[in-house]
Amino acid sequence: MKTILIINGEKYWQDYFAGFDVVQKKVQTSEFIVKNAELYAIDENGVCKPDVIFWRLGAINPEAKHRNILELIEYSGIPCVNSASTLLMGYERLSMLNRLKKLGLPVIDFNVATNTTQLKNLEMQFPFVVKVGNHHGGYGKSLVSTEEQWEELKDLLFIHQDYVTTEKFIDYQYDIRYLAINDKVWAMKRKGKYWKANSLTQQYQLIEPEKEWIEKVKLLQENIKADIVAIDVLETENGEKIIVEYNDIPGLSGFPEDAKLELAGIVKSK
Known part of the structure; x- marks a missing residue:
């Protein structure tokens, strides 16, 4: 019986892998070795020697340890969804934005130091938005x-040593989130509580993805060799759309059950 190791993620994923030995561990409390x-x-619950890894780390702050784990997975050759090499490509926010730009996709312009x-x-x-470092979940x-807000923020951020x-x-x-899994694409229109996109979502609605954006998300998916990837897009009053980021561990909340089944099928086939 093959062992599927689920890294973080929702508990419900265990129900999608009948016939497999399913182990779920949190990266925050686990250590990895290659011998x-x-x-x-390894964690307090024991040792797992996986045949397949399902990486569902989600919106937690990236740490050097997470990158090291992905490098070990890549070195070991254990299949992972997404692959460790794909996840490493998008690990840093600047690398992720650079890739979108190189593909000619309409990514948001930014200044950086x-x-x-x-x-x-x-x-x-x-008004403008300031982002510090490589964080997820709106953090x-x-x-x-205003000028006053800017002066106060500069004082506050002065103590942070990051880009x-x-x-x-x-x-x-x-x-709008355009979600690609295998050869299938879904789209969801969302509205958050405040100004931050993809944060504190209060309204969502599945919509038919436009051909143009199916092509864009597929272009990215093929370029980074992803089993699953999402592009998060802002749409203005005049209909202009601009990409905020791509997500190689996207949440599936609000998407149809078919999306979960499709993703689980990929994991089982590895």
């Missing part, structure tokens, strides 16, 4: 609308 070319995951001490040189016309970013970006605030109507 004699074999990969092992390697350290928050250079914030004074990144000021833009108000590490702030909307700046920082500024980008024009886009007054969008809603955001």
Whole structure:
């Protein structure tokens, strides 16, 4: 019986792998080793020697340890969904944005400096958004609308030793997630509680993905060799669409059951 190791993720995933030995561990409380070319995951509940890894880490702050684990998975040759090499491509936010830009996709423009001490040189016309470092889930970013807010934020961020970006605030109507799994594509229109896209979502509606955006998400999927990937897009009042980011571990909340079944099928086939 093959062993599927699920890294983080929702508990319900265990129900999708009948006939497999399913082990679920949290990366925060696990350690990984490679010994004699074999990969092992270890936590207080025991040792797992996986045949397949289902990486569902989700929106937690990336750490060097997570990257090291992905490198060990890649080194061991254990199949992973997405592959470790694909996940490593999008591990850093700047690398992710660079890839979108190189593919000619309409990614949001930004200014960037390697350290928050250079914030004074990144000021833009108000309002604009400041993002610090490589964080997920809406953390590490702030909307700046006035000179006073800007001065206070500069003082606060001065103590952080990380790269920082500024980008024009886009007054969008809603955001859209285009989700590709295998050869299938879904789209969901969403509205959050505040200005941050893909955060505190209160309204969502499945929509028919447009041919143009099916082609865009498929272009990205093929380029990074992803089993699953999502593009998050802002749509303005005049219908302009611009990409905020891509997500190689996208959440599936609100998407049809077929999406979960399709993804589980990929894992089982590895």
